[in-house]
Amino acid sequence: MSYIEIRDLHKTFFHHGEGLEVLNGIDLDVEKGTIYGIIGFSGAGKSTLARCINRLETPDSGSIKVGDVDILKLSKKELLEQRKKVGMVFQNFNLFDSRTVYRNIAYPLEISGVSKEKIRERVLETAELVGLSDKLDSYPGGLSGGQKQRVGIARALVNKPEVLISDEATSALDPQTTLQILDLLKEINKKSGITILMITHELNAVRYSCSQMAVLENGRFLEKGSVESIFNNPKSHTGELFTKVLEEFQNISFSGGEGI
Amino acid sequence: MSLMDASLWEVIRASFNPDIWKELLVPIGETIYMTLISSVIVLVFGVLLGICLTLTSPDGLLPLRISYTTVGWLINVLRSLPQMVMIILMIPVARLFFGKSYGTNACIIAIAASCIPMYARIVESALLEIEKGKIEAAKSIGSTNRQILFKVVIPETLPSLIRGFTVAVIAIISMTALAGMFGAGGIGDIAVRFGYQRFQHDRLFACVYILIILVQITQGVGNVISNRILKTRNLI
Ligand SMILES: Nc1ncnc2c1ncn2[C@@H]1O[C@H](COP(=O)(O)OP(=O)(O)O)[C@@H](O)[C@H]1O
Ligand SMILES: [Mg+2]
Numbered sequence: 194m195s196y197i198e199i200r201d202l203h204k205t206f207f208h209h210g211e212g213l214e215v216l217n218g219i220d221l222d223v224e225k226g227t228i229y230g231i232i233g234f235s236g237a238g239k240s241t242l243a244r245c246i247n248r249l250e251t252p253d254s255g256s257i258k259v260g261d262v263d264i265l266k267l268s269k270k271e272l273l274e275q276r277k278k279v280g281m282v283f284q285n286f287n288l289f290d291s292r293t294v295y296r297n298i299a300y301p302l303e304i305s306g307v308s309k310e311k312i313r314e315r316v317l318e319t320a321e322l323v324g325l326s327d328k329l330d331s332y333p334g335g336l337s338g339g340q341k342q343r344v345g346i347a348r349a350l351v352n353k354p355e356v357l358i359s360d361e362a363t364s365a366l367d368p369q370t371t372l373q374i375l376d377l378l379k380e381i382n383k384k385s386g387i388t389i390l391m392i393t394h395e396l397n398a399v400r401y402s403c404s405q406m407a408v409l410e411n412g413r414f415l416e417k418g419s420v421e422s423i424f425n426n427p428k429s430h431t432g433e434l435f436t437k438v439l440e441e442f443q444n445i446s447f448s449g450g451e452g453i
Numbered sequence: 454m455s456l457m458d459a460s461l462w463e464v465i466r467a468s469f470n471p472d473i474w475k476e477l478l479v480p481i482g483e484t485i486y487m488t489l490i491s492s493v494i495v496l497v498f499g500v501l502l503g504i505c506l507t508l509t510s511p512d513g514l515l516p517l518r519i520s521y522t523t524v525g526w527l528i529n530v531l532r533s534l535p536q537m538v539m540i541i542l543m544i545p546v547a548r549l550f551f552g553k554s555y556g557t558n559a560c561i562i563a564i565a566a567s568c569i570p571m572y573a574r575i576v577e578s579a580l581l582e583i584e585k586g587k588i589e590a591a592k593s594i595g596s597t598n599r600q601i602l603f604k605v606v607i608p609e610t611l612p613s614l615i616r617g618f619t620v621a622v623i624a625i626i627s628m629t630a631l632a633g634m635f636g637a638g639g640i641g642d643i644a645v646r647f648g649y650q651r652f653q654h655d656r657l658f659a660c661v662y663i664l665i666i667l668v669q670i671t672q673g674v675g676n677v678i679s680n681r682i683l684k685t686r687n688l689i
Contacts, residue, residue: 249592276595287590290686291608301594304604334687348594 195222196388197246197356202255204241204412215241216252217412223405228382228389230403230420232396238412239392243360246390247279248272259356277301280349284361286341288333288348294320295329298347305352315351322384323347323377339370346377350387357381358390363398371395375402400424455652468658477643477659484639484667487557487629491564492622498569499621500614502528503576504602514588514598528570536628539567540635555636564628568621575617579610612679612688619675626667630660640664 202219205212215238223229233239244250246257248264257264259279267275288297296303298319302312320326323343333341342362349357359378363371379402382389391403399406400420407417416423454467467473505524509517534542540563547559583606591605607614633641640660648657683689 247593249589273595273597276593279593281590281593283586283590285584285586287584287586289587289590289605289609290688291611300591300604304594304596304600332686332688348590352594 196225196260197221197223197390198256198258199246200256202242202245202257203253204238204245204250205253215412216245216255219255219412219414221407221414221417223388223390225388226382226386227405228379228391228403230399230406231390231392231409232394232399232406233409234394237409239394239409240360242409243281243358243390243392246356246358247276247281277305277352278354278356280352280354280357282342282345282349282357282359282362284364286333286338286345286365288341288344290333292332293329294325294331294333294336294344297333297344298325298351300348301352316347319347319351322350322381337370338366339373342366342370342374343377346374346381350381353385354387356388356390358392360392361394362391364393364395371398372401378402454655456654457652464654465658467655468662470655473656473659477640477656477663480639480643481663483557483637484626484629484641484663487561487564487632487637487639488622488626488667491561491568491625491629492618494561494565495568495572495621495625496618498565499572500576502569502573503580506573506577507580507606508598508602514601528573531566531570532574534567536563536567536631539563540632544635557637557639560629560632560635560637563632564625567628568625571624572617572621575620576614579613579617580606582613583609612682615675615679615682619672619679622671622675623668626664626671630664 199219199221202216203214204216205214207213217238219242231239231242241250245252246259246264248257248267252265255265259275262275264272264275289300292300295316298316299312302315307315316329317326320329323346325340325343325347328336328340328344333344336344345362346357357378362378363374366374375398378389378391381387391398393399403420405418406420406423408415408423454464456464459467502524506521506528507513508515509521509524511518511521513521531539540560543563543566544554544559547562548554550562551558553559587605587609588601591601596605629637629639630641630644633639633643634645636642640663644657644660647653648660680689
């Protein structure tokens with residue numbers, strides 16, 4: 194049984210009276226514990242899909258289930274609790290500059306009224322997991338991109354969520370740092386069995402980290418399946434753009450483990 | 454001493470005469486008193502109104518058209534009145550509150566009515582400066598609107614709020630001087646009574662120095678605090 198289950202999701206944005214259909218009948222099944230890649234070009238609707246999963250955006254129709262929870266049926270209060278169970282990591286990190294690394298990581302616990310001792314315990318534990326133990330008193334303003342994203346990941350994980358949505362988490366990072374962050378996500382997935390939805394426009398990232406993937410274009414999945422099968426024989430109906438990029442990509446020598 | 458029968462140099466020298474400054478002690482106290490009380494009032498109500506505007510704006514956390522439009526309209530109306538008109542207009546209002554229409558406290562009402570709307574707009578634009586992504590992150594963590602406001606938006610924009618408050622306090626100082634013409638006492642009163650009506654330009658100069666010093670101190674303190682916060686956060 195799939196852990197995240199999305200059925201026939203639609204979302205249209207209206208701009209000056211003109212409708213833009215950003216999600217156009219999305220079906221998605223993500224098994225518990227997998228790292229699932231969603232790849233697509235800029236504007237494909239990836240972030241909108243991600244935001245629908247914890248209802249930062251309300252879809253027009255369709256259904257979203259995470260575990261046993263029907264996301265679109267939650268009351269406002271239940272929704273706030275549900276969001277604590279879905280961690281989110283962003284391209285621009287979106288850290289709080291007014292807080293030290295420690296207090297950034299502590300924020301999710303702080304707003305839930307967790308005791309100071311318990312917060313301390315969890316923050317130290319999570320900081321160690323992402324390799325930030327020596328940076329706890331720094332402010333985000335003084336960190337490198339990779340370190341910032343580690344804080345972002347720690348903040349998303351400190352509540353021990355069941356799902357982590359990574360929306361272009363590595364897109365602002367250089368190749369080497371990207372690899373470190375991807376390794377970190379893989380390690381976390383292995384250790385805790387957390388389900389990761391990895392949204393990206395970088396084929397490398399998907400190939401390196403994910404077992405399953407889906408290709409999104411114009412609000413529709415062009416194909417879904419195991420990363421291996423899609424990379425080896427992209428379907429003929431796969432969007433032209435994607436196929437082209439994929440071909441180019443396959444011409445470049447690629448070594449799974451070392452470089453991206 | 455007047456510029457009409459003494460050289461500029463002589464007047465400047467006379468303006469540092471200790472006797473003049475002794476007489477100025479009480480007016481300086483009045484000006485500082487008016488500035489402090491007005492600043493507190495402007496800070497409290499300006500922040501409240503600014504928050505109200507930001508929250509209820511169409512892109513805000515609690516969009517509410519009626520409130521947004523009404524508050525915005527009220528602020529614009531108050532801001533379109535020149536400071537002097539505001540003082541004259543507030544005379545009957547002051548009588549209602551204090552039983553008399555002149556004096557320091559009466560002028561504080563006019564200062565508040567004039568500077569609260571200004572600071573409210575400054576607060577609004579400072580709060581709007583926050584990156585949308587930070588609010589998105591706070592929401593994705595399950596924050597309530599109250600938590601987003603008090604734990605994210607205000608702390609993140611604190612340096613801008615402080616710099617904006619500096620601007621407001623300087624506007625308040627300048628308005629206390631104007632209010633002096635209308636019986637509020639303080640430095641402005643001295644400047645008008647001695648400098649304008651009796652041509653005692655040495656006293657006028659002393660008033661000018663005091664106003665300059667007050668404004669410089671305010672700006673300096675504002676800059677130091679806001680820069681210290683930015684430096685702590687490694688943002689400059
Ligand atoms: N809140 C919104 N209002 C109007 N249009 C939006 C909004 N959010 C996204 N869009 C539009 O929807 C499309 C898909 O956006 P997005 O989901 O961010 O794509 P991606 O993350 O794949 O780049 C874009 O054309 C974008 O301009
Ligand atoms: Mg996006």
